[in-house]
Amino acid sequence: MEGELLTTATQIWPDTKGHFGPYGGRYVPETLVAPLEELERAYEEARRDPNFQRELDSLLKNFAGRPTPLQFASRLTEHLGGPRIYIKREDLLHTGAHKINNCLGQGLLAVRMGKRRVIAETGAGQHGVATATVAARLGLACVVYMGTEDMERQRLNVFRMRLLGAEVVGVNSGSRTLKDAINEAMRDWVTNVRTTHYLLGSVLGAHPYPAMVRDFQRVIGVEARAQILEAEGHLPDLLVACVGGGSNAIGLFHAFLDDPNVKLLGVEAGGRGTTLGEHAARLAAAAGYSGARPGVLQGTYSYVLQTPDGQIAATHSVSAGLDYPAIGPEHAWLADRHRAEYTAVSDDAAVAAARTLARMEGIIPALESAHALAELIVRAPKMPRDSVVILNLSGRGDKDMEILARYL
Ligand SMILES: *Cc1c(COP(=O)(O)O)cnc(C)c1O
Secondary structure: OOOOOOOOOOOOOOOOOOOEEOOEEOOHHHHHHHHHHHHHHHHHHHOOOOOHHHHHHHHHHHHHHOOOOOOOOOHHHHHHOEEEEEEEEEHHHHEEOOOHHHHHHHHHHHHOOOOOOEEOOOOOOOOHHHHHHHHHHOOOEEEEEEHHHHHHHHHHHHHHHHHHOOOOEEOOOOOHHHHHHHHHHHHHHHHOOOEEEOOOOOOOOOOOHHHHHHHHHHHHHHHHHHHHHEEEOOOOOOOEOOOOHHHHHHHHHHHHOOOOOOEEEEEEEOOOOOOOOEEEEOOOOHHOOOEEEEEEEEEEEEEEEEEOOOOOOOOOOOOHHHHEEOOOHHHHHHHHHEEEEEEEEEEHHHHHHHHHHHHOOOOOEHHHHHHHHHHHHHHHOOOOOOOOEEEOOEEHHHEEEEEEEHHH
16 A cells, blocks of 8 residues: 555546646745745655655554454444445554544654744644644644643643643634644744644645545545455545535545445534534535535635625534635545535534444434434435445544533
């Protein structure tokens, strides 16, 4: 499984300017153009360098715990009475989710660029913890920006980051949540760009982030493809993953993009309802979710939840990792071309699905991942019994115990 970062010839997206069809690109103030170009050059060199790939493979294997198993979910399969269901166990990785794949890639890239300091922003704290973990392993200074409201809600993750040696900076402006933390992180990067790498957590932001983060998560699908061929002797019929920014989903999908018979299904947060403000579903208009239109957020052009006059809309989800108003530009392009389908499920359905997986397979999933399962629970009974599905289990549910306890 060498050379995961080099994509095949037919997988040409994005173009040289970072566009996925009309989406993506680089919509940033002048001060960020040079740092982004420097990053793009460094990444282009790194992905072609076998030494970089070797070092990354070694960390993924010995530090993060790759390859992750592709588990046949026999009891869930029997329970739903539909397709043969396989679970890609990203929940078994160090720090409990797929985020570490990307953090290791960008951490190594920072070292290669001679930057001894990484910064990140975090909402629920999951990306902050993964970044702090990698920074400690690689001996990098680490500063994580977090809204003070979020710090209050996620005290345990703040403690984890500090234990790992990171500095957590509370942001007290605006709504004191993720978008204010993003602004502060941007300010830091502009000021300290010579020494600092901005470690972005999903397939969002200006070029080259969406393509680079995708490439670092691509290992999920590269492994799953080999594993399912070994187990079943043929490709799967359907891949299912939850979509926040979209990194675990594109990580699974990407190695299958050239296989037209493999259907791709992304599941967003349907929250409490289809009205704007009650959900975080950006590509699920067909399922009745309102308020998403193309627009620019955080440096990239994609679908964004917004009010009729263009203000970024409030969002809601029981799972913090899916609670974001924009989606990665490659997903918008896959949706436009009907290569992937997107839908959303409610908070209630996700919580019920988490409970089902716990009882059927002995796995407590992250509430994010439970969204993907919730949609599969609806569809599976209508699918042929000899069909094969891979469900991406992006993370484990330990972090969600308090929310689940309150909910149930
Ligand atoms: C952060 C997170 C997500 C959402 O992020 P993507 O970039 O859409 O993958 C999903 N699942 C888990 C467990 C997460 O921690």
